[in-house]
Amino acid sequence: MSDELIQxxxxxxxxxxxxxxxxCVFFSGAFASNHWWxxxxxxxxxGTWGKVVQTAVMNDAGTLQxxxxxxxxxxxxxxxxxxxxxxxxxxxxxxxxxMVTVCEHYGALDAARKLLTPILRGLLxxxxxxxxxxxxxxxxxxxxxxxxRQLKDxxxxxxxxxxxxxxxxxxxxxxxxxxxxxxxxLFTLMGPDGKPLLPIALGVGLGIELLGKVVAAWIMRLYLFxxxxxxxx
Numbered sequence: 001m002s003d004e005l006i007q008x009x010x011x012x013x014x015x016x017x018x019x020x021x022x023x024c025v026f027f028s029g030a031f032a033s034n035h036w037w038x039x040x041x042x043x044x045x046x047g048t049w050g051k052v053v054q055t056a057v058m059n060d061a062g063t064l065q066x067x068x069x070x071x072x073x074x075x076x077x078x079x080x081x082x083x084x085x086x087x088x089x090x091x092x093x094x095x096x097x098x099m100v101t102v103c104e105h106y107g108a109l110d111a112a113r114k115l116l117t118p119i120l121r122g123l124l125x126x127x128x129x130x131x132x133x134x135x136x137x138x139x140x141x142x143x144x145x146x147x148x149r150q151l152k153d154x155x156x157x158x159x160x161x162x163x164x165x166x167x168x169x170x171x172x173x174x175x176x177x178x179x180x181x182x183x184x185x186l187f188t189l190m191g192p193d194g195k196p197l198l199p200i201a202l203g204v205g206l207g208i209e210l211l212g213k214v215v216a217a218w219i220m221r222l223y224l225f226x227x228x229x230x231x232x233x
Contacts, residue, residue: 012114016107020115023103027096027136027143029176043139046095049088089142096143097150100132108132109156124168124217126161133165141173164220171216172209179206 022040025031031041038044054069072084103109109129116128130151137144148165151157157165172178186198198205 012111016111019103019106019108020111023108023132024135029139046092092140092142093146096136097146100147125164125221129156130165137169138176139174144169160224164217167220168213168217171213175209179209
């Protein structure tokens with residue numbers, strides 16, 4: 001059976017392209033901000049869990065100092081801690097799937113399939129309908145995984161395509177979000193001579209990370225190709 005899925009051609013109108021543009025912007029993190037335009041950003045609207053007091057000590061000056069932590073607390077283990085961790089994933093997954101379903105209703109995936117299939121098929125071996133999951137995975141590994149599962153369940157991705165796509169996603173998972181949140185500070189460090197400690201620019205570092213994701217997908221494509229060829233022979 002061919003890995004290519006035959007799907008009926010759908011008419012793509014201007015509304016579908018508008019929906020696709022909105023979805024790409026929404027999941028890209030371009031509008032991540034505490035200002036009003038943050039309502040157009042997935043991570044901003046997804047929010048964070050509140051903080052609770054983890055420890056409280058009185059210093060020598062008589063001032064009470066507190067250390068805040070999340071609702072999971074500290075030192076958890078076993079099935080109980082795993083259950084609490086699962087609770088932190090549910091809102092992100094539900095929200096991402098809900099937004100994709102709304103955008104899909106207005107034709108975003110049909111527009112993506114028509115516009116991006118030649119690009120993504122050549123680059124990663126996946127159809128253009130996976131573009132929203134790809135964009136979301138660069139910001140949130142949980143959101144990207146949930147969208148990929150939805151595409152597979154709807155028959156828009158084959159088993160082979162899911163394997164390649166999962167390799168792309170899990171190589172430096174949530175790459176852009178994690179890179180800008182955690183690693184960007186390294187590019188601001190200066191040595192004693194006043195020169196940056198890292199010899200490359202932030203954009204170059206991010207580009208190397210994204211290139212690594214593509215290379216990992218290519219390696220998986222090669223492995224699947226050789227495995228299929230070996231099985232056929």
